[in-house]
Amino acid sequence: MNTNTIMHGDMPGDKVEINDSHRTKAARILPVLLEKLEPIRAATPHGRAVVCVCGGSGVGKSEIASLLGQALQDGGLGCYVLSGDNYPHRIPAQNDAERLRVFRCGALKGLVGSGLYTEEVKNELLDLQRQDVDCDPAQTAGRPWLEVYQREGRKALAGYLGSDKEQDFAQLSDIISRFKNGAGSIYLKRMGRTPLDLWYDRVDFSDKKVLIIEWTHGNSDGFSGVDLPILLNSTPQETLEHRRSRNRDGGVDHPFTTMVLEIEQRLLESAAHKAAIIVAKNGDLLTYGQYRELMARG
Structure with missing residues (x-):
């Protein structure tokens, strides 16, 4: 063939x-x-x-x-x-951006809800986000709050991927x-x-x-x-x-x-x-x- x-x-x-x-x-x-x-x-x-x-x-x-x-x-x-x-619903680049937005919004909401969000955490997290490593499990060492952030973000992302929010x-x-x-x-x-x-x-x-x-x-x-x-x-x-x-x-x-x-x-x-x-x-x-x-x- x-x-x-x-x-x-x-x-x-x-x-x-x-x-x-x-x-x-x-x-x-x-x-x-x-x-x-x-x-x-x-x-x-x-x-x-x-x-x-x-x-x-x-x-x-x-x-x-x-x-x-x-x-x-x-x-x-x-x-x-x-x-x-x-x-x-979105072209690949836009969908990738939406996936990351869903992850970060869910992660932040969960982190605030856990009571672990502080000014110090906010500033450190912003720095991790600027480096684009806030979802890296290796970064959780010495940062228990980041484990919560990543866990909650993952849950939010799981609610988006393969759902009708993502796919027509x-x-x-x-x-x-x-x-x-x-x-x-x-x-x-x-x-x-x-x-x-x-x-x-x-x-x-x-x-x-x-x-x-x-x-x-x-x-x-x-x-x-x-x-x-x-x-x-x-x-x-x-x-x-x-x-x-x-x-x-x-x-x-x-x-x-x-x-x-x-x-x-x-x-x-x-x-x-x-x-x-x-x-x-x-x-x-x-x-x-x-x-x-x-x-x-x-």
Whole structure:
């Protein structure tokens, strides 16, 4: 399969770098996916089904979604791969800033509520914020108040990440509903890296029977209509390494990035029970029980 012509997600500028590991996983997923798709499509008036490929970015969901989509297309099932990264409310730089704002506002509110906020603490914290290290666990040594600050900030951030405050789940639910109800074409959002990189393209779905959504939050309860969630298992460290290789926005080694990845990992784990197919890093297909055992071993 020529990786220059293979279909891929519709996020502007996104890269798909397919390797043998991705091909192995896709080859193991495909027969199970085809078997599960048949009764779902047969039960719908337009013979359409929605699949999501979710997981941390280090596990290759973009690449595997591309391979699965191309295999379905080549097998006669028209397919479209949609990138969920087009559907946050804010472009990446603005969303990163909002994440930090949510963290710091929640952290400060919690610190004040704890009774540990003083003029001395205020001045020291402002200095840590200017250095952009206020979320670094290494800075808590000798600063018990900073532990409270970071704990409360983390709780606030966990309430934002992957929620409808961050992601436009309603728009995705509407797209899925239109697709399943037989829409011949749908306007789909495109979001790039700057405020001007925002537009909609009209996409022809007249010959499409499967919609694949590749997205970290593809198995979320925030939106509806996904028939077959596929979870690609990963760890925050694997995700971090993949972000380093892409390095689209810089700062991948920052403690705040690590915090975000850890929270997203917990979101993935909390929704794993809904996955129709779970794939281990080595390509093995797992039951949910096997997945829980694997995660418990760390």
